[in-house]
Amino acid sequence: MTKRAQIGLFLLLIAAAAVIPVSGQSQPARITAIRAGRLIDPETGTAAANQIILVEGEKITGVGSNLAIPAGASVIDLSRLTVMPGLVDAHTHMAITYKEQPENNYYYLTFVMESTPLRAIQAASNGIQMLSSGFTVVRDVGNNALYADTALRQAIEQGWLPGPTVIPSGPIIGATGGQFWPTPEMYKYHNMMFPEYIDANSPDEIVRAIRENMLFGARTIKLCVDCKPWGYSVDDIKLAIREAAKGGCKVEGHVQTPEGAQRAIDAGIYIIAHGNALTPEHHRQMAEKGIFLAGTDTPFTNYRGADAAFKQTVAKLKDAWEKKVPLTFSTDFDYWNERMKDQKTGEWLTRGDLSIAFIETWKAAGIPAADILRAMTINGYKAADVINERGPIKAGMYADLIAVSGDPLSNIDALRNVQFVMKNGMVFKKDGVMTPESFFHPGPVKTPSGRWTR
Numbered sequence: 078m079t080k081r082a083q084i085g086l087f088l089l090l091i092a093a094a095a096v097i098p099v100s101g102q103s104q105p106a107r108i109t110a111i112r113a114g115r116l117i118d119p120e121t122g123t124a125a126a127n128q129i130i131l132v133e134g135e136k137i138t139g140v141g142s143n144l145a146i147p148a149g150a151s152v153i154d155l156s157r158l159t160v161m162p163g164l165v166d167a168h169t170h171m172a173i174t175y176k177e178q179p180e181n182n183y184y185y186l187t188f189v190m191e192s193t194p195l196r197a198i199q200a201a202s203n204g205i206q207m208l209s210s211g212f213t214v215v216r217d218v219g220n221n222a223l224y225a226d227t228a229l230r231q232a233i234e235q236g237w238l239p240g241p242t243v244i245p246s247g248p249i250i251g252a253t254g255g256q257f258w259p260t261p262e263m264y265k266y267h268n269m270m271f272p273e274y275i276d277a278n279s280p281d282e283i284v285r286a287i288r289e290n291m292l293f294g295a296r297t298i299k300l301c302v303d304c305k306p307w308g309y310s311v312d313d314i315k316l317a318i319r320e321a322a323k324g325g326c327k328v329e330g331h332v333q334t335p336e337g338a339q340r341a342i343d344a345g346i347y348i349i350a351h352g353n354a355l356t357p358e359h360h361r362q363m364a365e366k367g368i369f370l371a372g373t374d375t376p377f378t379n380y381r382g383a384d385a386a387f388k389q390t391v392a393k394l395k396d397a398w399e400k401k402v403p404l405t406f407s408t409d410f411d412y413w414n415e416r417m418k419d420q421k422t423g424e425w426l427t428r429g430d431l432s433i434a435f436i437e438t439w440k441a442a443g444i445p446a447a448d449i450l451r452a453m454t455i456n457g458y459k460a461a462d463v464i465n466e467r468g469p470i471k472a473g474m475y476a477d478l479i480a481v482s483g484d485p486l487s488n489i490d491a492l493r494n495v496q497f498v499m500k501n502g503m504v505f506k507k508d509g510v511m512t513p514e515s516f517f518h519p520g521p522v523k524t525p526s527g528r529w530t531r
């Protein structure tokens with residue numbers, strides 16, 4: 078090569094370096110313009126016609142009816158659909174599926190028979206099923222073996238696979254025994270069921286358990302408030318709230334007795350899970366204090382539940398709504414049986430279909446569609462503590478949105494047929510068909526990729 082050619086090549090390389098991004102720097106963000114026939118704002122319960130949503134990379138950059146579509150932008154035409162923010166399941170269990178066979182619905186056996194890696198892979202599949210049904214955020218609150226939930230969060234954040242934003246709790250923290258009645262062999266040697274629960278019986282142990290969960294990637298803390306007669310006191314719960322706050326986590330309390338509910342309320346807990354033990358007076362106090370309810374309001378269907386229990390669940394949910402408790406949509410989903418098929422088509426219902434079916438309870442309670450939508454979105458983002466970055470469709474937020482035929486503001490069942498899903502600005506589902514290609518790649522592309530990404 079002549080000297081002149083060498084200089085020419087050098088200049089060419091410099092010029093190339095100016096346009097080719099250096100490893101670690103992001104490429105110029107792709108711009109997508111979405112034409113929305115109708116765009117729902119669940120905060121106000123209203124819809125605007127013919128809106129354009131501009132998405133640059135992972136985030137929304139503009140929303141309006143008269144936005145200019147930049148040259149070179151790819152256009153997604155949803156002008157025949159209703160666009161809205163993604164949905165939130167505020168209490169679910171992605172890494173457990175207990176079954177009639179072979180465990181006889183006895184979920185102790187699931188813990189013994191299924192390893193953490195197997196359960197993490199189940200969780201990955203469940204995440205894809207949930208995303209396909211429009212759930213872009215899930216709070217995954219325990220019963221996930223040895224941190225399958227935090228691994229799922231990391232895997233989705235790293236971009237290994239599509240899935241909702243996961244807010245994991247790590248193992249549920251409870252006083253001796255947790256939610257179970259383990260045998261002495263199991264309990265004393267911690268070699269079978271442990272660590273489905275972390276036993277924490279003193280202030281020191283509570284602090285240690287919370288720190289461990291946050292160390293391993295928890296984004297929320299879950300306490301068994303009253304799973305045993307020796308459950309947590311108001312002071313114990315207050316201590317947990319203070320300790321969790323150091324790692325940016327809010328505390329959810331599993332509550333199953335009226336006394337436990339009162340202690341959780343008195344301590345100022347962030348979320349109460351399960352509505353069964355709550356009285357009208359608890360609802361009044363929760364509304365006053367702004368405590369979220371994840372009622373886990375199971376519908377009565379051909380595959381699950383009983384009529385009497387359903388009526389009680391409906392009555393409690395209705396009272397909570399009338400008292401203006403901040404309600405979230407929550408399922409507690411963690412099971413499967415042979416009857417979980419669409420009665421018309423005979424096809425299997427996915428974890429997402431089964432989760433959406435919980436709207437039956439809300440309809441039976443006479444709650445208006447706009448309020449159900451608010452519970453499934455805005456209140457869910459608040460309960461998941463992501464509302465400053467995800468949820469509302471406005472500039473600066475992550476582009477997580479869905480589209481359905483029909484109008485969920487007048488008919489909430491429109492949510493049963495999600496046609497389009499975008500997560501972090503990437504299209505996951507279009508025309509009712511999953512198109513996850515853009516989520517797959519041969520290596521992590523996002524940093525930091527660790528457990529601590531805040």
Ligand SMILES: [Zn+2]
Binds near residue numbers: 409
């Ligand atoms: Zn649960």
